[in-house]
Amino acid sequence: MVDGALRAVCDDPDLHLLLVGPTRAAGALIDALDPAQRDRITVRPTHSVVDMADDPSAARAETTVRAAVTAVRAGYADALVSAGATGATVTAAALGLGRWPEVRRPALAAALPAVSGTVVLLDVGGSLEPSPATLARHAALGAAYASVGHGIAVPRVGLLSVGTEPGKGDRARRLADPMLSAAALPGDAHYVGLVEGYDVCLGTRADVVVTDGFTGNVLLKAVEGAYAMAGGTPPGGGAPRAAALLGVAGTVVVCHGAARADDIASGIALAAHLWRRDATERVAALLAGDRTDRTTDTEVRTS
Amino acid sequence: MVDGALRAVCDDPDLHLLLVGPTRAAGALIDALDPAQRDRITVRPTHSVVDMADDPSAARAETTVRAAVTAVRAGYADALVSAGATGATVTAAALGLGRWPEVRRPALAAALPAVSGTVVLLDVGGSLEPSPATLARHAALGAAYASVGHGIAVPRVGLLSVGTEPGKGDRARRLADPMLSAAALPGDAHYVGLVEGYDVCLGTRADVVVTDGFTGNVLLKAVEGAYAMAGGTPPGGGAPRAAALLGVAGTVVVCHGAARADDIASGIALAAHLWRRDATERVAALLAGDRTDRTTDTEVRTS
Numbered sequence: 001m002v003d004g005a006l007r008a009v010c011d012d013p014d015l016h017l018l019l020v021g022p023t024r025a026a027g028a029l030i031d032a033l034d035p036a037q038r039d040r041i042t043v044r045p046t047h048s049v050v051d052m053a054d055d056p057s058a059a060r061a062e063t064t065v066r067a068a069v070t071a072v073r074a075g076y077a078d079a080l081v082s083a084g085a086t087g088a089t090v091t092a093a094a095l096g097l098g099r100w101p102e103v104r105r106p107a108l109a110a111a112l113p114a115v116s117g118t119v120v121l122l123d124v125g126g127s128l129e130p131s132p133a134t135l136a137r138h139a140a141l142g143a144a145y146a147s148v149g150h151g152i153a154v155p156r157v158g159l160l161s162v163g164t165e166p167g168k169g170d171r172a173r174r175l176a177d178p179m180l181s182a183a184a185l186p187g188d189a190h191y192v193g194l195v196e197g198y199d200v201c202l203g204t205r206a207d208v209v210v211t212d213g214f215t216g217n218v219l220l221k222a223v224e225g226a227y228a229m230a231g232g233t234p235p236g237g238g239a240p241r242a243a244a245l246l247g248v249a250g251t252v253v254v255c256h257g258a259a260r261a262d263d264i265a266s267g268i269a270l271a272a273h274l275w276r277r278d279a280t281e282r283v284a285a286l287l288a289g290d291r292t293d294r295t296t297d298t299e300v301r302t303s
Numbered sequence: 304m305v306d307g308a309l310r311a312v313c314d315d316p317d318l319h320l321l322l323v324g325p326t327r328a329a330g331a332l333i334d335a336l337d338p339a340q341r342d343r344i345t346v347r348p349t350h351s352v353v354d355m356a357d358d359p360s361a362a363r364a365e366t367t368v369r370a371a372v373t374a375v376r377a378g379y380a381d382a383l384v385s386a387g388a389t390g391a392t393v394t395a396a397a398l399g400l401g402r403w404p405e406v407r408r409p410a411l412a413a414a415l416p417a418v419s420g421t422v423v424l425l426d427v428g429g430s431l432e433p434s435p436a437t438l439a440r441h442a443a444l445g446a447a448y449a450s451v452g453h454g455i456a457v458p459r460v461g462l463l464s465v466g467t468e469p470g471k472g473d474r475a476r477r478l479a480d481p482m483l484s485a486a487a488l489p490g491d492a493h494y495v496g497l498v499e500g501y502d503v504c505l506g507t508r509a510d511v512v513v514t515d516g517f518t519g520n521v522l523l524k525a526v527e528g529a530y531a532m533a534g535g536t537p538p539g540g541g542a543p544r545a546a547a548l549l550g551v552a553g554t555v556v557v558c559h560g561a562a563r564a565d566d567i568a569s570g571i572a573l574a575a576h577l578w579r580r581d582a583t584e585r586v587a588a589l590l591a592g593d594r595t596d597r598t599t600d601t602e603v604r605t606s
Contacts, residue, residue, distance in 0.1 A: 162389075162516070170432045197527070200521075201529045201531070213465070214464075214472065214473045218499065218500040218514070219500060219521060219522050221501050223529045225502070226529035226533070229505065230534070230537050
């Protein structure tokens with residue numbers, strides 16, 4: 001964490017960090033910085049952390065992640081980056097920052113380099129057992145995020161399954177597929193139907209791939225393992241170890257529990273990128289515009 | 304299919320093929336063979352195939368896959384290889400050959416080359432929504448198959464989840480994990496607990512990775528996509544496109560629906576390998592021995 005934070009501060013001269021956690025770790029970072037740069041670091045000492053084995057509801061107690069959420073809500077920080085237990089971060093962010101309208105379950109979105117551009121995969125661990133309606137909602141979140149966060153003008157949205165023919169998949173997929181076919185997606189996004197595992201890496205058929213958090217999480221880690229087996233990541237980069245939390249009213253990035261320094265630095269850079277693009281507000285506006293458009297359509301049709 | 308069958312016949316001088324399907328395809332294969340080799344090919348003309356978009360129950364009708372199963376049951380063939388719709392093959396094989404005791408759902412097992420040896424991943428599409436009890440049964444099937452089919456003497460069996468700490472995962476995983484901890488596995492296999500996506504590719508912590516058929520299928524295809532992105536498969540080979548069907552009383556190999564000639568040839572070679580090792584009988588015996596051992600233990604304890 002310390003090495004990653006140091007790297008992020010050095011890489012981005014406009015970045016300020018509020019460190020929430022043990023003072024010992026913060027002290028190591030401040031000591032490593034040029035004295036002229038030290039005023040870019042503020043420390044909020046907190047000692048109780050949510051362990052990986054703890055229940056996510058432990059995030060309700062006064063822990064680092066809850067203190068960090070409180071700092072964002074109070075305006076002391078613009079964005080939150082955590083490499084702690086995912087469930088605890090999602091719970092703390094949803095409780096502390098609030099969820100967007102019509103979002104019951106926030107989703108973690110990872111951006112994977114593909115053959116031509118980027119594939120946004122969601123959910124990668126925010127909601128392990130989403131309902132078909134939540135899968136459909138995550139499709140809208142992912143499409144808006146792909147457009148705002150990754151500059152994909154006309155996102156093609158696919159639902160991950162075991163084949164591309166309609167009807168392929170388990171019960172959740174068979175219910176979500178027709179819901180997505182009928183749903184209006186934000187902006188110029190459109191639904192392309194069922195896609196398969198290859199599409200997550202290659203991006204040939206979809207720019208946004210929607211799945212449950214269980215499948216997305218194990219798949220992302222399997223892709224990371226495959227790149228390690230293949231002797232390294234492709235030129236565009238490998239499987240990301242930082243993901244944006246979508247559906248909460250704030251900029252939140254979750255890093256891998258086993259994140260290395262460069263993963264932490266990437267997560268901090270992603271949070272800064274999203275905040276500078278005003279991504280949270282713009283994604284919310286795209287989703288709201290989507291609802292407005294549908295209302296207008298209905299009014300025109302019934303007049 | 305024709306190119307793959309031709310390659311398999313050329314690679315293995317002891318192989319005989321019974322081709323079940325349109326005579327046109329069989330004719331192309333026979334024409335391509337050296338006249339002296341043509342008596343190694345027999346043809347059973349069948350015209351009705353189960354399409355990828357058909358319901359698996361279409362396999363109950365007189366289709367190629369059902370005719371092939373009938374040929375195995377009647378002893379005209381020793382093993383079945385299909386690149387048709389997975390659900391149809393699994394249904395036809397379970398109905399026509401029968402299932403093993405205590406196996407409600409057959410599993411498709413794929414063998415992936417890992418850092419040191421092989422990882423058996425199951426299920427990769429046989430049973431999309433297994434119960435926790437089926438996951439536990441598949442663990443036993445996979446362990447016996449790893450030992451018999453791939454020479455892994457002391458298989459380490461892991462349950463795929465989103466983290467390694469007990470309690471990580473969705474409901475099915477949280478229920479299956481303690482069942483597996485308490486279960487007796489065949490031979491010298493033992494359960495190592497929850498594993499993650501990396502472990503499927505790297506094999507560091509488990510030789511057998513158990514998951515539901517939905518997750519296994521999309522994960523296997525994602526790994527294939529990752530190797531394509533990385534510019535090729537690792538030295539030991541990439542993601543397999545042929546999988547052994549475990550839990551039915553016969554040697555059945557299912558090839559990828561988009562299998563190329565070398566995938567078909569690999570699938571035929573796998574079927575021949577398993578039949579020559581008497582794998583089906585030996586896996587069944589290992590599983591039966593497991594039940595016998597447990598009975599003996601109980602008798603000793605209660606005497």
